[in-house]
Amino acid sequence: MAIATVSSRMLATAEERRTLRQFVQRVVSERGFGPDACDFTFGNPQEPPLRGLVEALIRHAEPRGVHWFAYITHNPVAREAVARSLRQARGRPYQAADIAITAGGFGALAAALLAVLEPGDEVLYPRPGWFLYGGLTRAAGGTPVPVDLVPGSFDLDLGAIAAAIGPRTRVVVVNTPHNPTGRIFPRAQLDALAGLLAEASERHGKVIYLLADEPYARIVFDGHVHISPAESYPHTLVAYSYGKVLLAPGERLGWLALCPDMPEADRVALRDAVELAQMSHGWAFAGQTLQRALPELEGLCIDVTALQRRRDRMVEGLRAAGYEVAVPEGTFYLVPHAPEADDVAFAARLAAGDVWVLPGSVAEMPGRFRISLTATDAMVERALPVFARVMRAVRG
Incomplete structure (x- = not known):
């Protein structure tokens, strides 16, 4: 049997x-x-929920044509709204073409991993950390490798990361501000990590990507400032979710951005790979109502x-x-x-x-x-x- x-x-x-x-x-x-x-x-x-969220969804759910709910991957207005916000907030020349609108932070992380991993490639991620890094890595055919943060301070343990990197390492995940500890990694640590990844990429003959998981980038306290790893390392993919700042995790809206400092040829290849990853992952694009509402939602926060x-x-x-x-x-x-x-x-x-x-x-x-x-x-x-x-x- x-x-x-x-x-x-x-x-x-x-x-x-x-x-x-x-x-x-x-x-x-x-x-x-x-x-x-x-x-x-x-x-x-x-x-x-935030009244602005409700009003935006109602306004953009009302059809204005027969193709209002037709197939579409990325709404160009939504992409430009994200790129413009990133340019203003981070002072970097983000382009609309390098923004993928995703089904929440889950979708952004999944698309990034599917776009760059070969079967058996390793993904280093922080421990403690978000509960599904390992699961998303396996779903993309990769091998999860947890790396402990420094006990007590919960800083990046650069020595442990260096020791864990090998010839199959393709992605290192950094989550800042960090869930669940609330630690914001300082620039000195991110710069040191960037140097470590650049050296390891050269040594092994293949780029190691940094996946910056940043759903809490706007939820910082006491005058602290969030610093993105993309400011330190060109081969960074930035994942973001609106579920935290809107307190609407059931509405799956997020984005994945390619660092503008990444060589253009690499960004062009990744644009196609990310879009195909979203298609193959069950058409994992954000719904059209959410994408149309995104420019209004971009300015909202709890x-x-x-x-x-x-x-x-x-x-x-x-x-x-x-x-x-x-x-x-x-x-x-x-x-x-x-x-x-x-x-x-x-x-x-x-x-x-x-x-x-x-x-x-x-x-x-x-x-x-x-x-x-x-x-x-x-x-x-x-x-x-x-x-x-x-x-x-x-x-x-």
């Missing part, structure tokens, strides 16, 4: 996500979210000042309760130390009080837990006494 099988690449990705599945199955499904639940888990919106106040309130309350927690420079996460070794069990204790956090093991940070500050201020105030009570119970 023939035996049905599934892809070993997907099985490997499922194994990476085993902790999350277990938490959802054993805790979330058993307890469920009550009406007063304090949801700090996945960065989902907990308040009404209230970062209010988010910073929420961060400060949560840090203050957690520290008063005895938690060890650093202050992030960007993103909308906190990653405190759990007061017991089993972070999944600790998250379950909080869930019993209707406070929901993500166990650190899910984000490759065992012994910690992640709080998403997309929760409301009212949730923060309801949750802080629960955090304090659970801390007392664990210490007791």
Whole structure:
């Protein structure tokens, strides 16, 4: 009898996500979210969407011709809006032709990897880090190679990156501001990484691309400034998502930009490769309504000042309760130390009080837990006494 099988690449990705599945199955499904639940888990919106987002979608959903919803890859107005914004914000000559409009940040990262990887090529990515770098690498036929950040500071470990680079290395992923730690990598580190990649590319006879994952580029605090790795290394592809700044992750809109300092011949080849990657990946272009609305959405953002106040309130309350927690420079996460070794069990204790956090093991940070500050201020105030009570119970 023939035996049905599934892809070993997907099985490997499922194994990476085993902790999350277990938490959802054993805790979330058993307890469920009550009406007063304090949801700090996945960065989902907990308040009404930005009115400008809603109005733009309504306005551009109304057809103005028979071909309003026809096949199209990249809306030229959307591409130019992104290029113009990048030129203004970063002072670099980004071109509309070098912008791919994607189905969110997922789509941007997937298109980049599909465009440059050969089977078995290696992708270095930060650990801890976003949960699907490994899965997207395998889906593109590559081999994922996690490289630990410096413990404590969560800086790039340039020595570890250099040691991990080999003849099959084709991509190095840098996520800044970093999810989940909130670290913004300084220019000195990015410049040093650029020198390292340039030398390794020359030594192995093939360009190593830098994939800059920047969905939190506009969510920075305390006067910090986001610095793109593209400012240091010409062979950089920049991935971006509007899901964070609009707090609308279910509306899949993002882009992939080719660094304007990349040699023109390389950019021309990559333009075609990225578009074909999007086609072969299931027509992974953003929907037409979103693309038409993009020039208006480009100027919208959640209230970062209010988010910073929420961060400060949560840090203050957690520290008063005895938690060890650093202050992030960007993103909308906190990653405190759990007061017991089993972070999944600790998250379950909080869930019993209707406070929901993500166990650190899910984000490759065992012994910690992640709080998403997309929760409301009212949730923060309801949750802080629960955090304090659970801390007392664990210490007791």
